[in-house]
Amino acid sequence: xxxxxxxxxxxxxxxxxxxxxxxxxxxxxxxxxxxxxxxxxxxxxxxxxxxxxxxxxxxxxxxxxxxxxxxxxxxxxxxxxxxxxxxxxxxxxxxxxxxxxxxxxxxxxxxxxxxxxxxxxxxxxxxxxxxxxxxxxxxxxxxxxxxxxxxxxxxxxxxxxxxxxxxxxxxxxxxxxxxxxxxxxxxxxxxxxxxxxxxxxxxxxxxxxxxxxxxxxxxxxxxxxxxxxxxxxxxxxxxxxxxxxxxxxxxxxxxxxxxxxxxxxxxxxxxxxxxxxxxxxxxxxxxxxxxxxxxxxxxxxxxxxxxxxxxxxxxxxxxxxxxxxxxxxxxxxxxxxxxxxxxxxxxxxxxxxxxxxxxxxxxxxxxxxxxxxxxxxxxxxxxxxxxxxxxxxxxxxxxxxxxxxxxxxxxxxxxxxxxxxxxxxxxxxxxxxxxxxxxxxxxxxxxxxxxxxxxxxxxxxx
Amino acid sequence: xxxxxxxxxxxxxxxxxxxxxxxxxxxxxxxxxxxxxxxxxxxxxxxxxxxxxxxxxxxxxxxxxxxxxxxxxxxxxxxxxxxxxxxxxxxxxxxxxxxxxxxxxxxxxxxxxxxxxxxxxxxxxxxxxxxxxxxxxxxxxxxxxxxxxxxxxxxxxxxxxxxxxxxxxxxxxxxxxxxxxxxxxxxxxxxxxxxxxxxxxxxxxxxxxxxxxxxxxxxxxxxxxxxxxxxxxxxxxxxxxxxxxxxxxxxxxxxxxxxxxxxxxxxxxxxxxxxxxxxxxxxxxxxxxxxxxxxxxxxxxxxxxxxxxxxxxxxxxxxxxxxxxxxxxxxxxxxxxxxxxxxxxxxxxxxxxxxxxxxxxxxxxxxxxxxxxxxxxxxxxxxxxxxxxxxxxxxxxxxxxxxxxxxxxxxxxxxxxxxxxxxxxxxxxxxxxxxxxxxxxxxxxxxxxxxxxxxxxx
Ligand code: SF4
Ligand code: SF4
Numbered sequence: 001x002x003x004x005x006x007x008x009x010x011x012x013x014x015x016x017x018x019x020x021x022x023x024x025x026x027x028x029x030x031x032x033x034x035x036x037x038x039x040x041x042x043x044x045x046x047x048x049x050x051x052x053x054x055x056x057x058x059x060x061x062x063x064x065x066x067x068x069x070x071x072x073x074x075x076x077x078x079x080x081x082x083x084x085x086x087x088x089x090x091x092x093x094x095x096x097x098x099x100x101x102x103x104x105x106x107x108x109x110x111x112x113x114x115x116x117x118x119x120x121x122x123x124x125x126x127x128x129x130x131x132x133x134x135x136x137x138x139x140x141x142x143x144x145x146x147x148x149x150x151x152x153x154x155x156x157x158x159x160x161x162x163x164x165x166x167x168x169x170x171x172x173x174x175x176x177x178x179x180x181x182x183x184x185x186x187x188x189x190x191x192x193x194x195x196x197x198x199x200x201x202x203x204x205x206x207x208x209x210x211x212x213x214x215x216x217x218x219x220x221x222x223x224x225x226x227x228x229x230x231x232x233x234x235x236x237x238x239x240x241x242x243x244x245x246x247x248x249x250x251x252x253x254x255x256x257x258x259x260x261x262x263x264x265x266x267x268x269x270x271x272x273x274x275x276x277x278x279x280x281x282x283x284x285x286x287x288x289x290x291x292x293x294x295x296x297x298x299x300x301x302x303x304x305x306x307x308x309x310x311x312x313x314x315x316x317x318x319x320x321x322x323x324x325x326x327x328x329x330x331x332x333x334x335x336x337x338x339x340x341x342x343x344x345x346x347x348x349x350x351x352x353x354x355x356x357x358x359x360x361x362x363x364x365x366x367x368x369x370x371x372x373x374x375x376x377x378x379x380x381x382x383x384x385x386x387x388x389x390x391x392x393x394x395x396x397x398x399x400x401x402x403x404x405x406x407x408x409x410x411x412x413x414x415x416x417x418x419x420x421x422x423x424x425x426x427x428x429x430x431x432x433x434x435x436x437x438x439x440x441x442x443x444x445x446x447x448x449x450x451x452x453x454x455x456x457x458x459x460x461x462x
Numbered sequence: 463x464x465x466x467x468x469x470x471x472x473x474x475x476x477x478x479x480x481x482x483x484x485x486x487x488x489x490x491x492x493x494x495x496x497x498x499x500x501x502x503x504x505x506x507x508x509x510x511x512x513x514x515x516x517x518x519x520x521x522x523x524x525x526x527x528x529x530x531x532x533x534x535x536x537x538x539x540x541x542x543x544x545x546x547x548x549x550x551x552x553x554x555x556x557x558x559x560x561x562x563x564x565x566x567x568x569x570x571x572x573x574x575x576x577x578x579x580x581x582x583x584x585x586x587x588x589x590x591x592x593x594x595x596x597x598x599x600x601x602x603x604x605x606x607x608x609x610x611x612x613x614x615x616x617x618x619x620x621x622x623x624x625x626x627x628x629x630x631x632x633x634x635x636x637x638x639x640x641x642x643x644x645x646x647x648x649x650x651x652x653x654x655x656x657x658x659x660x661x662x663x664x665x666x667x668x669x670x671x672x673x674x675x676x677x678x679x680x681x682x683x684x685x686x687x688x689x690x691x692x693x694x695x696x697x698x699x700x701x702x703x704x705x706x707x708x709x710x711x712x713x714x715x716x717x718x719x720x721x722x723x724x725x726x727x728x729x730x731x732x733x734x735x736x737x738x739x740x741x742x743x744x745x746x747x748x749x750x751x752x753x754x755x756x757x758x759x760x761x762x763x764x765x766x767x768x769x770x771x772x773x774x775x776x777x778x779x780x781x782x783x784x785x786x787x788x789x790x791x792x793x794x795x796x797x798x799x800x801x802x803x804x805x806x807x808x809x810x811x812x813x814x815x816x817x818x819x820x821x822x823x824x825x826x827x828x829x830x831x832x833x834x835x836x837x838x839x840x841x842x843x844x845x846x847x848x849x850x851x852x853x854x855x856x857x858x859x860x861x862x863x864x865x866x867x868x869x870x871x872x873x874x875x876x877x878x879x880x881x882x883x884x885x886x887x888x889x890x891x892x893x894x895x896x897x898x899x900x901x902x903x904x905x906x907x908x909x910x911x912x913x914x915x916x917x918x919x920x
Binding site for chain 1: 463464465466467469475477478479480481482484485486487488489504507508509510511512513514515516517518520521524525526527528529530531532533534535536538539546547549550551552553554557558568569570573574603604605606608673675676677678679680681807837856859876
């Protein structure tokens with residue numbers, strides 16, 4: 001049986017892996033995972049669920065067998081400043097007979113019961129794989145229930161097998177689209193934005209909202225982090241959309257541009273450079289010197305607050321290497337830059353949903369020799385980490401224990417992060433987390449790394 | 463708080479599950495498969511399920527969990543998953559090179575109706591499955607039963623595919639441990655060794671999901687029951703199937719397939735149930751229980767006598783897998799606690815029947831329900847409160863809303879880590895469980911009592 005270092009790369013996969021600085025064709029990507037691989041990817045339903053979940057005053061009901069609801073029950077770590085309804089798991093729990101005779105009645109009853117009981121502002125109904133097969137007319141039920149209850153009841157076409165997580169994002173955007181344009185916009189000012197594609201994990205939307213409000217920009221809706229149905233209903237009154245997670249929200253942003261003439265900008269709130277750029281670009285968009293001055297002042301103030309500490313940590317982290325494996329490419333770009341800010345280089349970088357252009361950009365950004373990979377699997381990742389001798393892995397839930405097994409520090413930059421990593425304060429938290437894990441004495445007990453660079457650091461300090 | 467909206471008024475619901483106390487079959491099958499050495503679990507369906515099952519197991523065990531998927535797309539859902547499975551098997555043996563692949567279905571491949579054995583047979587013919595490699599399978603439709611059913615189905619697949627009788631009886635006893643933690647499996651092995659009995663246990667996730675940190679990443683950690691061991695189960699003296707829901711089908715299958723007598727026991731949680739387990743080992747293997755094991759038992763009883771005054775009459779609500787709840791209820795009764803509410807999300811009338819046998823005498827007011835959910839349990843607790851709640855992690859919202867002392871027990875536990883090292887089975891496991899229960903009860907007392915009653919000695 002192979003140990004991680006001598007794993008063969010599937011011939012089919014070879015074209016999905018390149019090195020920065022080397023010649024070669026575009027990275028092969030956007031394909032379904034190879035059957036039989038240990039793919040880290042999820043399904044359409046997963047994509048829809050993660051996007052819509054943080055709309056906190058809506059009812060979210062999963063139409064399907066129990067598993068899909070159970071696995072997505074309150075695991076996202078998206079925080080709410082008010083309603084908590086979204087954190088419950090509601091499911092039609094389809095049984096064998098429902099599969100044979102259809103689950104329509106069950107769904108309708110469930111919706112009517114729940115809406116009567118909880119009085120949500122809207123309801124989202126997620127169709128899972130099996131619903132696609134048995135052919136329940138979910139749309140018709142939603143329509144009937146909406147008419148009977150007087151709230152929007154939105155069907156989310158998220159049958160798992162109909163594509164990848166990306167298609168789920170699209171289905172989610174299409175559901176949200178039905179809310180947009182239905183609220184009153186009369187008190188929305190000229191300097192107003194929506195924050196899109198931030199999910200308020202560890203309270204991140206609150207931090208970003210605060211920055212914009214401090215420089216005098218009105219935040220109409222946060223879509224979907226700490227989301228509220230009423231805010232989304234009137235968000236078309238905002239003058240600009242800022243799209244943070246481009247993978248999930250570009251579709252909605254584009255359609256708002258088309259339908260309501262609200263332009264959008266892609267931004268990132270991770271890392272000093274990207275956060276500052278987001279504020280400046282927004283100020284420039286409104287063509288207001290005053291806003292720009294305020295933005296500059298805010299950036300100066302916030303950076304001054306965190307710089308001394310960042311420099312101290314940077315001294316310890318200088319030259320250390322990181323592996324990054326995240327969902328979207330925009331996050332990967334930000335992370336490469338943020339790691340640079342604390343003196344680290346990126347030696348491995350991969351995403352689940354990047355496209356060819358994204359990978360070209362990564363190739364340009366990263367140092368020669370950096371391994372760039374699309375839709376990787378744990379064995380490849382382990383192999384690359386060992387080959388590049390990295391000190392840190394940035395990834396999600398399934399990667400954490402693998403990193404630890406290899407004796408590598410870990411930072412969760414996915415749904416389960418517990419630290420706010422956005423904004424300037426997020427940069428500080430990020431650096432703290434990275435520093436703590438990379439320099440943890442626990443690695444001294446790992447045979448492979450004992451006595452390595454790690455110990456030198458200890459000595460240098462003492 | 464999340465559950466502030468829960469009302470005390472309990473209405474009958476037929477169409478709706480709120481905050482489930484179960485999950486779906488494939489994850490149980492995946493967990494069982496991990497208990498075979500050198501085994502790659504394979505999920506025949508779309509990617510999403512497999513990703514969810516792996517993350518969920520990872521969250522519970524804090525260990526890497528590997529499994530492959532057939533990666534169904536729309537095409538596969540229309541034309542069937544044969545091409546996908548064939549391709550998958552070929553790739554799995556080429557890249558990961560396991561000794562054995564354990565295929566389980568998902569709701570999708572079940573509804574399509576893929577016939578796994580014939581697909582695998584064709585794959586073998588085409589050379590996708592190399593000589594000497596094994597593929598087993600279990601049907602695990604997620605719209606039937608729960609994760610426990612999936613586990614049971616995969617264990618019985620192990621028997622179906624692997625167990626053999628050569629005609630020669632081996633002086634060993636089969637133990638089917640049930641849906642328990644790696645630490646429990648380790649504990650069962652230790653206890654059997656202490657009694658002086660050779661056992662073959664499968665599945666066995668110890669060493670697989672509680673492996674040491676070595677700086678290497680092993681795709682197939684060295685724990686687990688070997689294929690050889692499982693094969694030999696057909697020659698052994700007897701089978702102890704622990705837990706009706708998780709182990710009954712496999713033990714019965716082994717009996718009819720290889721003529722190995724099956725004894726059905728409840729999970730050995732608490733004194734009585736562990737006594738039964740030890741006694742079954744003793745009588746089948748015809749050995750004396752050594753003094754060391756008697757002493758272990760004696761220490762447990764000693765602890766129970768030291769502490770019984772803290773437990774007496776305390777009202778407890780329990781939710782979990784049916785085998786867990788049945789066994790745990792017996793421990794609670796031994797402590798003279800009152801399990802007033804006991805539910806499982808899984809289905810099966812055996813649960814209610816057995817729970818009534820246990821509780822009708824000592825706790826006639828007890829409410830017992832299979833196929834229930836945590837929302838309903840919460841409503842009961844609102845009507846008449848309890849002193850202690852024991853559930854998997856998902857009970858934490860209820861515990862906070864109702865301000866009830868809370869012990870995490872069962873699967874999954876997502877918000878604590880060390881549970882995988884502490885058994886709850888056997889005499890040692892009971893000591894651990896009792897300690898946990900005592901701590902939350904006394905912590906609560908210390909927190910709430912008036913200053914005058916805040917004392918060093920309890
Ligand atoms: S689709 Fe079926 S098998 Fe997959 S997670 Fe949902 S319930 Fe489980
Ligand atoms: S059953 Fe379908 S929708 Fe549910 S998790 Fe699996 S792939 Fe996703």
